[in-house]
Amino acid sequence: MRYLYYPGCSAEATGKGYDASARALMEKLGVSLVELDDWNCCGATSYFSVRELDSFAIAARNLAIAQQMGDDELCVICNACYTTLAKANRYMAEDPKVFAAVQGALGAVGRTYDGNVKVRHIMDILINDIGLEEFEKHVTRRLTGLKVAPYYGCQFSRPMGAFDDVQMPTTMDRLFEATGADVITDFDAKTDCCGGMMMLTREDAALRLCHELLVAARQGGADVIVAACPLCEINLEAYQPRVNKFFGTDFDIPVMYFTQLAGLALGVDPKQLAIDKQVVSCASVLAAIPA
Amino acid sequence: MPEDKIAVYFCHCGSNIAGKVDVEKVTAWAAEQPNVVVSREYKYMCSDPGQDLIKEDIQKLGVNRVVVAACSPTMHEPTFRKAASDAGLNPYLLQMANVREHCSWVTEDKDEATEKAKRILNAQIHRLPFNEALDPIEVPVNPAVMVVGGGIAGIEAALKLSATGKKVYLVEKQPSIGGHMAMFDKTFPTLDCAACILTPKMSAAGKDPNIELLAYSEVEEVDGYVGNFKVKVRKKARYVNTDTCTGCAACLEACVVRKVPSEFDQGLGKRTAIYIPFPQAVPLRATIDAEKCLTLKGKKCKQPCTTACGPQAIDFEQQDEVLDFEVGAIIMATGFELWDPTPETRYSYGQLDNVITSLEFERISNASGPTGGHIVLKNGEAPKSVAILHCVGSRDENYQEHCSRVCCMYSLKFSHLIKEHLPETEVYELYIDMRAYGKGYEEFYKRLMDEGVHFVRGRAAEVSSVALSPEEEGRLVVKVEDTLLGIVRRIPADMVILSSGLAPAKDAKSVAQTFGFGCSANGFYLERHPKLEPVSTVTDGIFIAGCCQYPKDIPDTVAQAGAAAAGALALVDNPTVKVEPTVSYIDPEKCCGCHICVSVCPHTAIQYNEEKGVAEVITAACKGCGVCVAACGSNVPQQAGYLDDQIFAEIEGAMAL
Numbered sequence: 031m032r033y034l035y036y037p038g039c040s041a042e043a044t045g046k047g048y049d050a051s052a053r054a055l056m057e058k059l060g061v062s063l064v065e066l067d068d069w070n071c072c073g074a075t076s077y078f079s080v081r082e083l084d085s086f087a088i089a090a091r092n093l094a095i096a097q098q099m100g101d102d103e104l105c106v107i108c109n110a111c112y113t114t115l116a117k118a119n120r121y122m123a124e125d126p127k128v129f130a131a132v133q134g135a136l137g138a139v140g141r142t143y144d145g146n147v148k149v150r151h152i153m154d155i156l157i158n159d160i161g162l163e164e165f166e167k168h169v170t171r172r173l174t175g176l177k178v179a180p181y182y183g184c185q186f187s188r189p190m191g192a193f194d195d196v197q198m199p200t201t202m203d204r205l206f207e208a209t210g211a212d213v214i215t216d217f218d219a220k221t222d223c224c225g226g227m228m229m230l231t232r233e234d235a236a237l238r239l240c241h242e243l244l245v246a247a248r249q250g251g252a253d254v255i256v257a258a259c260p261l262c263e264i265n266l267e268a269y270q271p272r273v274n275k276f277f278g279t280d281f282d283i284p285v286m287y288f289t290q291l292a293g294l295a296l297g298v299d300p301k302q303l304a305i306d307k308q309v310v311s312c313a314s315v316l317a318a319i320p321a
Numbered sequence: 322m323p324e325d326k327i328a329v330y331f332c333h334c335g336s337n338i339a340g341k342v343d344v345e346k347v348t349a350w351a352a353e354q355p356n357v358v359v360s361r362e363y364k365y366m367c368s369d370p371g372q373d374l375i376k377e378d379i380q381k382l383g384v385n386r387v388v389v390a391a392c393s394p395t396m397h398e399p400t401f402r403k404a405a406s407d408a409g410l411n412p413y414l415l416q417m418a419n420v421r422e423h424c425s426w427v428t429e430d431k432d433e434a435t436e437k438a439k440r441i442l443n444a445q446i447h448r449l450p451f452n453e454a455l456d457p458i459e460v461p462v463n464p465a466v467m468v469v470g471g472g473i474a475g476i477e478a479a480l481k482l483s484a485t486g487k488k489v490y491l492v493e494k495q496p497s498i499g500g501h502m503a504m505f506d507k508t509f510p511t512l513d514c515a516a517c518i519l520t521p522k523m524s525a526a527g528k529d530p531n532i533e534l535l536a537y538s539e540v541e542e543v544d545g546y547v548g549n550f551k552v553k554v555r556k557k558a559r560y561v562n563t564d565t566c567t568g569c570a571a572c573l574e575a576c577v578v579r580k581v582p583s584e585f586d587q588g589l590g591k592r593t594a595i596y597i598p599f600p601q602a603v604p605l606r607a608t609i610d611a612e613k614c615l616t617l618k619g620k621k622c623k624q625p626c627t628t629a630c631g632p633q634a635i636d637f638e639q640q641d642e643v644l645d646f647e648v649g650a651i652i653m654a655t656g657f658e659l660w661d662p663t664p665e666t667r668y669s670y671g672q673l674d675n676v677i678t679s680l681e682f683e684r685i686s687n688a689s690g691p692t693g694g695h696i697v698l699k700n701g702e703a704p705k706s707v708a709i710l711h712c713v714g715s716r717d718e719n720y721q722e723h724c725s726r727v728c729c730m731y732s733l734k735f736s737h738l739i740k741e742h743l744p745e746t747e748v749y750e751l752y753i754d755m756r757a758y759g760k761g762y763e764e765f766y767k768r769l770m771d772e773g774v775h776f777v778r779g780r781a782a783e784v785s786s787v788a789l790s791p792e793e794e795g796r797l798v799v800k801v802e803d804t805l806l807g808i809v810r811r812i813p814a815d816m817v818i819l820s821s822g823l824a825p826a827k828d829a830k831s832v833a834q835t836f837g838f839g840c841s842a843n844g845f846y847l848e849r850h851p852k853l854e855p856v857s858t859v860t861d862g863i864f865i866a867g868c869c870q871y872p873k874d875i876p877d878t879v880a881q882a883g884a885a886a887a888g889a890l891a892l893v894d895n896p897t898v899k900v901e902p903t904v905s906y907i908d909p910e911k912c913c914g915c916h917i918c919v920s921v922c923p924h925t926a927i928q929y930n931e932e933k934g935v936a937e938v939i940t941a942a943c944k945g946c947g948v949c950v951a952a953c954g955s956n957v958p959q960q961a962g963y964l965d966d967q968i969f970a971e972i973e974g975a976m977a978l
Binding site: 245 | 787
């Protein structure tokens with residue numbers, strides 16, 4: 031199996047662990063990820079909010095390159111990238127005016143896009159293409175007894191819900207159940223917002239949201255929170271000291287990319303998964319699972 | 322044959338048609354067309370002066386064919402045909418040209434609309450010379466009425482009809498009549514006990530000599546036509562002889578299968594495999610649930626029910642019974658279903674304890690319910706705080722767009738009941754808009770404000786179990802934006818009641834098809850006219866009442882049931898009824914007797930005459946669907962009013978411009 035792969039900007043900065051672990055995990059499963067040539071930022075949430083039409087062109091440039099490379103599917107790891115790219119596709123398909131405008135913009139840089147590249151979340155590929163049965167066959171280090179809080183974030187299945195329930199997604203639950211982990215399946219905050227970019231503009235508001243998520247995780251007895259988005263991950267992990275300062279709490283919960291923890295279960299070397307690069311130490315997680 | 326003198330009348334329908342179509346232009350153009358002797362326009366053709374135009378022209382100008390370009394024929398064709406008839410013209414020499422629904426309402430460009438109106442009109446101008454005079458067919462009317470659904474609507478309609486001496490068949494799917502109303506504790510805004518006002522009516526319906534109560538029965542087939550419906554009803558096996566069973570409930574005491582979730586108690590209470598849904602059931606007879614009874618499942622059981630039953634009424638060999646009967650009219654009163662809030666996962670119904678639906682709360686607050694009327698949590702403790710969430714699955718584009726009309730008021734009733742039982746308990750009503758529209762409703766709302774209920778304007782965002790403060794520990798938390806205060810609130814609650822909207826019954830569409838009418842976009846039964854015929858359907862002789870038409874409260878339901886009964890009575894109180902003569906005819910000279918038409922006729926209105934070797938149409942049974950006309954290989958069956966040359970002329974007229 032081979033997929034064209036779009037890492038997204040955060041993969042080169044705060045989300046290095048996501049990128050490294052996604053590549054290592056897929057390699058272990060016999061899937062090769064071929065990086066998209068000369069990709070650009072998807073535009074993320076901010077660009078959409080201020081200049082919508084331009085943002086579609088920015089996103090569509092990546093899809094045009096995918097088409098040029100002869101692929102009709104594109105694997106994405108970041109929830110925001112996933113939603114943004116898929117949204118560009120959808121708006122182009124539904125509105126001929128958007129389609130024409132985007133074509134015009136792409137034409138100016140000598141590119142073209144027909145709208146036929148399917149944007150796939152890496153979780154979608156894991157569950158629906160590889161399949162849980164095949165995944166489970168590769169599990170060599172069972173996560174027995176590890177309490178995992180599956181944190182999907184707001185853009186994992188919303189608004190489109192292409193491969194999971196819009197309001198109550200369960201794919202991550204099922205993936206970790208296959209590793210033998212003790213998944214908190216009734217994790218109440220699984221799709222609540224982490225605050226996103228608000229952390230930089232209205233820290234108080236974002237910290238409140240993170241605080242609630244951390245409370246929910248602790249209430250469920252989580253040993254580790256797993257995330258599917260670089261922004262969720264960094265907010266939940268790196269801002270724990272700020273949350274503690276604001277709310278007088280003492281959170282020190284390991285937060286990992288779900289690909290990191292899944293990689294561990296498949297016996298990938300923690301260094302290859304960049305687990306040592308996490309802000310909150312994951313030593314407790316590594317110690318809790320048998321070698 | 323006198324020469325064709327066609328009159329054209331073009332209706333403005335206020336601005337409904339004239340706003341898009343250049344009426345003057347089309348009228349002037351029509352005057353130039355072949356056979357047209359007069360062409361007029363008028364603001365409202367359906368008004369008396371409008372109809373008088375038609376009558377005068379028929380009488381003074383000798384007009385012998387008429388086309389009225391106006392609304393859909395389902396709206397005013399009967400009006401104009403009556404006018405023509407009053408002036409001495411055969412009504413079937415009048416045609417409608419639908420330039421409203423088919424043209425002005427659905428065409429944006431004015432020039433396009435005008436051109437389209439011309440074509441629609443021209444089709445009828447071409448057709449009219451081919452029209453033939455027809456006479457309505459008069460058929461006898463069966464005076465009996467069938468009422469489908471034994472809730473308050475069906476009971477009321479049946480009692481009203483019975484009072485006029487008519488025979489009524491009251492068909493109810495459940496083992497007892499009573500419907501949803503029987504489950505309620507109190508009714509808003511007067512707080513009468515639902516059982517106290519309903520059970521006398523249930524009992525009266527059960528004892529009424531004119532009412533044949535067919536409980537635990539379902540309608541399987543309906544055939545025939547206005548005044549003469551042939552009905553097939555399946556009376557499901559109760560495995561209990563209803564003639565000898567006295568409803569003593571001794572078998573219920575004896576039954577060993579004791580943990581079946583009670584449908585009547587919304588699954589909160591338990592019942593036995595042999596059961597009576599509730600103590601006031603009518604008919605008060607036991608029923609065995611074949612899916613739960615050990616004996617009927619083929620498992621071992623000592624059958625203590627048989628031992629306990631004094632009159633030996635239990636009969637494990639009983640079979641379903643299929644009844645065939647005829648009625649002149651049918652009233653549909655099949656009710657609603659509460660919208661299941663499970664898909665609205667953010668409210669955690671089915672995930673967190675003590676998040677309940679409104680109907681579950683009705684049972685909890687009901688003295689004969691599973692908690693004996695004590696408002697308690699799952700652990701048996703009284704809640705210190707209750708949040709009532711309005712508009713769950715209602716006024717929500719994701720689920721149902723419509724307002725369910727009763728939820729605001731029943732929610733207020735809940736608040737009152739909670740305050741009455743537990744005065745120290747805090748009650749929060751989370752509403753979008755408070756809709757207290759009925760008699761005494763606004764006053765009731767005011768009363769609840771005085772009783773200290775907290776009204777929070779805002780649709781609840783989420784019901785969570787994540788506690789952020791000691792006060793929230795171990796409780797439910799409702800997150801909501803209070804749009805009056807402009808803040809996001811977290812309301813700790815021990816019990817959350819979801820005021821679910823009313824949904825059409827899951828089988829509404831298929832039931833409607835069985836009876837030959839339709840459903841609205843929101844899934845409820847479609848009335849013939851939203852304002853002037855709210856209890857009729859497009860099928861003559863079939864009426865609707867209660868929540869199967871749209872959510873409504875008990876007073877409105879009872880009023881509608883009375884109206885439906887009056888509608889049915891106005892029909893069955895006549896010895897005969899006139900039906901459309903647009904039926905099919907088979908020329909015995911041309912028929913080769915191949916049977917194709919016999920096999921395709923959905924109303925078994927064609928029979929084969931062995932002696933003559935030809936097919937024959939039973940005129941009274943023919944509904945004029947035209948299937949035989951299309952199916953015949955030799956083009957023999959012809960349908961009056963829809964003859965080939967009439968249809969072809971119509972097509973030519975439409976295409977000619």
